[in-house]
Amino acid sequence: MNPPGSTALSALASAASAxxxxxxxxxxxxxxxxxxxxxxxxxxxTLAFRRRSQLVQPLAxxxxxxxxxxxxxxxxxxxxxxxxxxxxxxxxxxxxxxALEFLFRDDAHDGTLEQYALSGQSLTWLMFAKxxxxxxxxxxPLALMAPLVAVSLGAPGASLPGIIASVAVGSVALSLIGxxxxxxxxxxxxxxxxxxxxxxxLSLPVLIYGARATQLAISGGPLLxxxxxxxxxxxxxxxLAPLAAAAAVRISLE
Amino acid sequence: MPSEGxxxxxxxxxxxxxHVLRGVxxxxxxxxxxQVTGPNGSGKTTxxxxxxGLLYPEEGRVLWGGRNVRSDLRAxxxxxxxxxxxxxxxxxxxxxxxxxxxxxxxxxxxAAALDAALERVGAGAxxxxxxxxxxxxxxxxxxxAGLALLMAPLWLLDExxxxxxxxxxxxxxxxxxxxxxxxxxxxxxxxHQLPAAVREPRQLELAA
Numbered sequence: 001m002n003p004p005g006s007t008a009l010s011a012l013a014s015a016a017s018a019x020x021x022x023x024x025x026x027x028x029x030x031x032x033x034x035x036x037x038x039x040x041x042x043x044x045x046t047l048a049f050r051r052r053s054q055l056v057q058p059l060a061x062x063x064x065x066x067x068x069x070x071x072x073x074x075x076x077x078x079x080x081x082x083x084x085x086x087x088x089x090x091x092x093x094x095x096x097x098x099a100l101e102f103l104f105r106d107d108a109h110d111g112t113l114e115q116y117a118l119s120g121q122s123l124t125w126l127m128f129a130k131x132x133x134x135x136x137x138x139x140x141p142l143a144l145m146a147p148l149v150a151v152s153l154g155a156p157g158a159s160l161p162g163i164i165a166s167v168a169v170g171s172v173a174l175s176l177i178g179x180x181x182x183x184x185x186x187x188x189x190x191x192x193x194x195x196x197x198x199x200x201x202l203s204l205p206v207l208i209y210g211a212r213a214t215q216l217a218i219s220g221g222p223l224l225x226x227x228x229x230x231x232x233x234x235x236x237x238x239x240l241a242p243l244a245a246a247a248a249v250r251i252s253l254e
Numbered sequence: 255m256p257s258e259g260x261x262x263x264x265x266x267x268x269x270x271x272x273h274v275l276r277g278v279x280x281x282x283x284x285x286x287x288x289q290v291t292g293p294n295g296s297g298k299t300t301x302x303x304x305x306x307g308l309l310y311p312e313e314g315r316v317l318w319g320g321r322n323v324r325s326d327l328r329a330x331x332x333x334x335x336x337x338x339x340x341x342x343x344x345x346x347x348x349x350x351x352x353x354x355x356x357x358x359x360x361x362x363x364x365a366a367a368l369d370a371a372l373e374r375v376g377a378g379a380x381x382x383x384x385x386x387x388x389x390x391x392x393x394x395x396x397x398x399a400g401l402a403l404l405m406a407p408l409w410l411l412d413e414x415x416x417x418x419x420x421x422x423x424x425x426x427x428x429x430x431x432x433x434x435x436x437x438x439x440x441x442x443x444x445x446h447q448l449p450a451a452v453r454e455p456r457q458l459e460l461a462a
Contacts, residue, residue, distance in 0.1 A: 031360055121359060
């Protein structure tokens with residue numbers, strides 16, 4: 001006669017033999033940090049293309065700002081051309097700010113950030129991957145759209161490569177600075193205004209160098225110096241911003 | 255595999271004015287399950303989050319394999335699997351895609367193992383549907399597949415049977431029993447008893 005628990009016990013034993021061993025000690029199974037970052041990037045890109053409206057909104061906003069300038073200043077070409085750097089950069093900055101709210105919010109809400117923090121991988125690298133995805137989805141499209149805006153404001157054709165370059169490099173810095181602000185405001189409901197107050201002052205150097213580079217591109221001057229300064233801000237951002245964002249995310253999870 | 259042990263010593267944690275964890279102590283070795291019970295608001299979730307290092311306790315420490323987890327938090331977190339109230343799934347990805355990204359960030363994953371895990375939790379028919387179209391129970395099952403795939407020695411489960419039908423609850427029991435049988439540790443916060451497949455879990459009751 002079998003004791004009552006014996007079937008359960010034998011089921012347990014067979015389960016034990018079938019179950020693969022745990023991977024605690026073996027480092028071979030652990031995904032490499034770059035592979036983890038690649039997956040985090042791929043996940044954000046896949047998600048973004050499933051929700052296209054979120055992608056299009058900042059771009060439409062950028063186009064709207066560009067239309068407002070000729071309507072409000074004057075249709076005179078010389079004056080429009082003067083205002084073009086301001087329009088391009090104020091528009092790009094506000095559009096990237098608009099997209100920033102989505103950077104971490106959904107991930108915080110559905111527990112993805114928690115799992116990232118507990119993944120045993122470097123949260124800094126994962127934050128870098130998320131910010132890179134954010135730039136690919138907003139900064140790069142803004143840079144590609146900047147010529148349209150600039151041309152509508154009377155910028156000459158020869159200036160367009162310079163304008164694309166300045167917005168492309170500048171938006172890298174904007175995404176990175178923004179990632180810190182977005183991570184810091186995670187715990188706060190309706191954080192849009194606070195996010196703007198945090199991020200806009202920090203973005204001023206980018207705005208100044210970027211507008212200067214655009215201005216020089218339009219007037220045909222040498223724009224390498226402001227572009228290099230923009231690149232320097234971007235590099236500083238790449239080295240420091242993911243660290244700060246990771247720390248802020250950890251605090252928000254408490 | 256040498257089984258690791260978890261020791262929690264005199265954990266005190268405040269949330270604002272509330273003294274939530276008041277000197278929680280326990281130790282757990284390989285193959286053991288600790289069932290944490292207590293009324294709502296007694297700090298079950300707080301305890302799990304403090305153990306996995308998301309919360310900083312004011313006093314006390316957590317030891318894993320005899321070493322303070324704060325000395326190498328990332329390695330410790332790499333050997334635990336935490337499943338909170340809500341399954342950590344993206345509504346706009348399918349269950350399969352969710353697992354591929356979620357688990358892939360932590361460990362190498364091949365398609366066969368993924369399929370097997372999905373089949374195991376009964377997700378074969380709906381694993382390619384977007385999570386937003388799945389029921390709460392189906393999401394929970396997808397999360398259980400992820401839990402099994404993580405292959406972590408330490409499981410921290412917050413109400414693992416929520417939203418599950420009878421069969422699903424038995425599945426939780428079987429998964430926990432398997433985890434214990436291969437020398438893993440399970441710390442589960444529950445309102446009701448764990449399914450019968452988990453034989454005589456140890457008990458820790460938190461007072462309100």
